[in-house]
Amino acid sequence: MDASKEELINFLENEVFSTAENHPDVDGIIKKKVRCTRMRINNFSSADKIEEYF
Numbered sequence: 655m656d657a658s659k660e661e662l663i664n665f666l667e668n669e670v671f672s673t674a675e676n677h678p679d680v681d682g683i684i685k686k687k688v689r690c691t692r693m694r695i696n697n698f699s700s701a702d703k704i705e706e707y708f
Contacts, residue, residue, distance in 0.1 A: 659701045666695065666704075 657665070674680055674688050698704050 657701055659698070659704065662701050662704045663695060667692070 671688050671692055675685050695704050695707065698707065
């Protein structure tokens with residue numbers, strides 16, 4: 655894997671999480687799942703663990 659943990663988290667934050675949370679048609683359940691996923695990946699020890707998760 656070429657990307658670091660921080661690079662993956664930044665990519666996911668900018669391209670996936672923020673986009674999903676800020677979309678006008680997204681309901682509260684999806685927003686809650688995005689927050690849970692964000693917390694989970696921040697606790698992973700390496701970029702490899704993030705890649706395995708997805």
